Amino acid sequence: MVVKSRLRWVGHVHRMDDHRLPKIVMYSELSSGYRERGAPRKRYKDSLKRTLSACDIDVQGWSDLATDRSAWITAANNKRLRRDNPTQTPTPHPCRHCSRICRARIGLISHERACRQRHGQPP
Numbered sequence: 060m061v062v063k064s065r066l067r068w069v070g071h072v073h074r075m076d077d078h079r080l081p082k083i084v085m086y087s088e089l090s091s092g093y094r095e096r097g098a099p100r101k102r103y104k105d106s107l108k109r110t111l112s113a114c115d116i117d118v119q120g121w122s123d124l125a126t127d128r129s130a131w132i133t134a135a136n137n138k139r140l141r142r143d144n145p146t147q148t149p150t151p152h153p154c155r156h157c158s159r160i161c162r163a164r165i166g167l168i169s170h171e172r173a174c175r176q177r178h179g180q181p182p
């Protein structure tokens with residue numbers, strides 16, 4: 060949601076007239092690495108880059124994409140769509156000795172070790 064709204068905002072600002080203040084500020088931050096007090100240099104630029112690549116948007120060509128509002132919104136929705144339709148659900152790992160189900164294999168291994176001793180079964 061944060062990623063989506065950030066991208067929407069960036070696209071919105073990109074489509075503003077060049078004299079609009081938010082656009083001037085955003086681009087001066089992008090080009091100069093404007094620094095908030097105490098914040099690392101180029102923080103905004105870097106976080107935008109991260110956001111873009113998380114959504115599979117070309118870091119160099121993002122502004123061309125942002126010019127087309129509907130294409131930009133579609134691109135910004137990419138990440139959310141992928142997350143809403145997970146291709147794989149995590150496999151549960153049931154214990155062979157009791158009814159416990161572990162979510163991770165590594166958790167099952169350590170559980171079964173303790174469980175085996177508790178139930179007095181040979182290793």
Ligand SMILES: [Zn+2]
Binds near residue numbers: 155156159170171
């Ligand atoms: Zn068990």
